[in-house]
Amino acid sequence: MNPESTSNNSSSAGPATPNNSRKERGAIAAQACESCRQRKQRCSEERPKCATCQRMNLECKYREPQPTKKDKTLVEILERLKNLEGNLRNLDGKVDSLSSRGTLPLSIYGPLHTNPPPVALDASRSSAWPAGNIHLQTPASPRDVQYVSATHKMLSWPFIQQILENKNPNTDLPRLEKDGAAMLLGLQGRPATLPRSMYDPVNLSSEGTTIPLQVASGSQVEGMQASGLSxxxxxxxxxxxxxxxxxxxxxxIMDRQLFQTEVLPAIASHGFDESSSSTLACLVFALGExxxxxxxxxPITSYKGRPSGIRGGTLERPPGLLFFNEARKRMGFNLTECSLENVQMFALAAIYHGTCCHHLEFWRLTTSASLACQALLTSxxxxxxxxxxxxxxxxxxxxxxxxTCLNMELNIPRTGLDKLETLVGLPDFSGSFSEEDYLGNQASHFQEHFASQIVLRxxxxxxxxxxxxxxxxxxLPVEPxxxxxxxxxxxxAAQLDQWRGLLPVYLRWEEDNPGTFSSPPEELYDDQSMYPPPVPDLRSNFMFTADLDSSPVSYPYAVDIQAASLRTRYYYVKYLVYxxxxFKALHHPEQVTQDDAEGVAECLKAVLKWPITMSPTCFHKRLIPCLFFWTQNLLGILLILHLTQQVPILIRIRTSLMGAKFDQDANETVMLCIEWIRDLKDTDPTALWCWEILKGIYPLGDDT
Structure with missing residues (x-):
């Protein structure tokens, strides 16, 4: 990410400048037509006719590309998705069949009573997990068990509510239960939107606040000179x-080759206008910064010498704001286009708001992107x-x-985009590509990461x-x-394990060691002259570490973000399943069986040391997708781990089923989760709300 190195490695597909007389090799053609292939000349790859065939009035035909080894791996991933979907349909069919016959529980563990009587279970199991002296001041839940995905819904469990009321009486639990999603999205301890100018508003009049992007003669695209940027x-x-x-x-979601060979040269020649291309360029520049x-x-802040994972700019003036404001001024002109650019525009604007911890705007623009995508595919x-x-x-x-993230964590209804999945099909990255994307995929396998994210989603x-x-x-409960x-x-859970086991070897990791490298680290980078392997001791074979005080590793191509996101989503889904x-152990401990206890143990294993909370990823938080999504789930994990040291039945499960290494991993997990929320609490109002809840539960040191 060094400015000098990035400049030197940039594509030179744009117009020649006085200082750029050397002609460099252009982007690799993804698929030349038959005529250009026979003539052994470069093909423009235009459809239905390339430029050469148009000029010479030749028939232009493209052969089906033969997949490379990596392409075959991507195809295999997509084929596995179809197989897993078939297994899921079979599972869902069994569920529907059992439910229709009244043999599958809508309440899992038997008939419900106001005061549940003893249940006749296998003697060895029922005696293995006695209830202990656990009494709730509130009535038991109207069912033996509940499934909820959103963390704020988990906080409404009677047992959790009682703990929070005892530990932190100021927690507004009734409001959270009623307006949880709106409350978490709308928590804004600062202005609701990003500032419209790079300047202090008190020094601005109503005129002169617009800084136009203009083009000067020669090689310089001038504009925004008052901010010191040309x-x-x-x-x-x-x-x-x-x-x-x-x-x-x-x-x-963007085409690098198209952007470098068409969008940038057009801007360099004619300047910025109100088109969707100029809008997208401003958004790309903002996110690039x-x-x-x-x-x-x-870093924005530090704690005991440890730098924050939020870097660049300030709380009020995040990096890229100047470019983003130029994009905002142009977005209205492209608001109702039914085009791919319209979808990209909303998606990139949502991503930018996410990097600034503006969750309400992130949600609204994400929804706009989905609706724009539906409009494009429908029209x-x-x-x-x-x-x-x-x-x-x-x-x-x-x-x-x-x-899916917004729906599962905030219970926000989906737009109906999922109904078009059959029409759209799966991506295979068969379009045009550039040499830089080829190198990026060799190093990070981003294509396989994206395909695997689709499967997991x-x-x-x-x-x-x-x-x-x-x-x-x-x-309503049914007796099952x-x-x-x-x-x-x-x-x-077996489906999840199958998904992980079928990943390509360079994406796979050890189930009980989420921080390990997928492959030997020296094999991650084919072009070691440009991107050498990481500096730290590679013999440890750990890509992620819980040691937040050591200097974080720097991986090119956001390798750590991609790997951490994929792995953490896997553990998150397993955590929800178990x-x-x-819930049952907390509210109906007298009915817990050996199977239930093992389910609790699997849930506890799934919350340990999520890679996204570890170094180096946690030090690059502006790059992590959906920050608030993880913050709320880490709060839930901290509450559960706290209860495993307070509730008799959870204490027994922890000591008898979790193994000797669990205590160390659990302590490191607590530390990582607390440090995540501590780091964000001054930047993200949602994290501050989580911090206030944790104050009465964990000793948080002198940083209150």
Whole structure:
């Protein structure tokens, strides 16, 4: 991310300048037509006819590309998705069948009574987990177990409410239960929107607040001079490369080759206008500046000498704001276009708001991106058959993944975009690509990461739907066999394990060691002359570490963000699948069986040392998708781990089933989660709200 190195490595696809006389090699052609292939000349790859065939009036035909080894791996991942979906449909069919016959619980563990009588269970199991002296001051829940995905819904469990009321009487639990999503999205301890100017508002009059982007003669694109920034060709190259080497690998929704060969040269020649291309360019530049600041920028705060993971800019003036405001001024002109650019525009604006911890705006713009995607596919489904069809698919699945996060964590209804999944199909990255993207994929495997995220998203949606229909708090209880729920949840966990086991070897990791490298670290980078392996001692074989005081490793191409996001989402889904067993242990300990206890143990294993909370990822928080999503879940994990040292039945499960290493891992997990929330509490109002809850539960030192 060094400015000099990024500038030198930038593509030179733009116009030649007085200082740029050497002609460098252009982007690699993804697929030349037959005529250009026979002539052994470069093909422009235009469809239906390339430039050469148009000029010479030749027939232009493209052969089907032969997949490379990595392409074959991507195809295999997508094929595995189809197999897993078939297994899920079979599982869901069994659930529907059992439910229709009255043999599957909508309440898992038997008939419900106001005061549950002793249940006749296997003697060895019932005696193994006696209830202990646990008494709630509030009545028991109207069902033996509940499934909820949102953390604020978990805080409404009677046992959790009692703990919070005793430890922190100021917690507004009634409001949280009623308006949880609105409360968490709307917590704003600062102005509700980002400032519209880089200048202090008190010094601005109503006129003169607009700083136009203009083009000067020669090689310099001038504008925003009052802020000390001039837009040269090198600056545009550096910012765009920064974006495409980070954010576009995490969210691969933009075409680097098109941007570098068409958008940038047009801006350099004619300046910025009100078109969607100029709007997208401003957003790319804004996120490019965020990407550089997230790694190289000065930390906003520090705690006992440890720098914050929020770097660059200030709380009020985040990095990239100048470019983002230029994009905001132009977005209205493109508001109702039914185009791919319209989807990209909303998606990138949402991502930028997410990097600034403005969650309400992130939600609204994410929803706008989904609606724009629906409008595009409804009004022009033929777009999927064009040369940009795969890019449309990638944008579609990006919107679907973001929607799923909001739906599962905040119970925000989905827009209906998921109904188009069959129409859209799966992306395979078959469109045009540049040499930089090839290098980026060699180093980070971002294509396989994105495909694997799609698979995991589909699994989580199916699990969530099945568990909500069967055990959601709004469903009436039905008397079932006790074993049905445990069997179903074990089947879901087996599907998750299958997903992890079928990952390519360079994405896979050890189940009990989420911080390890997938492959030998020296093999992660094929081009070691440009991107050498990390500096730290590679013999440890750990990509992530709980040691937050050592200097964090710097990985190119946001490798740590991609790996940490994929792994943490896996553990998050497993945590949700097993969390209903925690509910039962807290509210109906006298009915806990050996299967239940093992379910509690699996839930506890799933919350340990999430890679996203570890170094180096936690020091690059502006790059992490959906910050508030993780913050709230870490609060839930801290509450559960606290209860494992307070509630007799959880204490017994912890000591008898978790193994000798659990205490150390649990202590490190508590430390990581607390440090995550501590780091964000001065920047993110949602984290501050979580911090206030934790004050009465954990000793937080002198930082109150």
């Amino acid at each position: 837009m040269t060709w090198e600056t545009m190259q550096r910012l765009s490369k920064s974006y495409f080497d980070t954010f576009n690998l995490i969210y691969p 965020v990407a550089m600041s997230a790694v190289q920028g000065a 022009n489904p033929e777009e999927l058959t064009t040369h940009r069809g795969d890019l449309v698919r990638r944008a579609f699945w990006h919107c679907s993944i973001m929607e 589909r699994l989580s949606v199916e699990f969530h739907t099945t568990l909500t229909n069967a055990f959601g708090p709004t469903h 066999p006790i074993s049905s729920a445990a069997i179903m949840m074990k089947q879901m 969390r209903p067993f925690i």
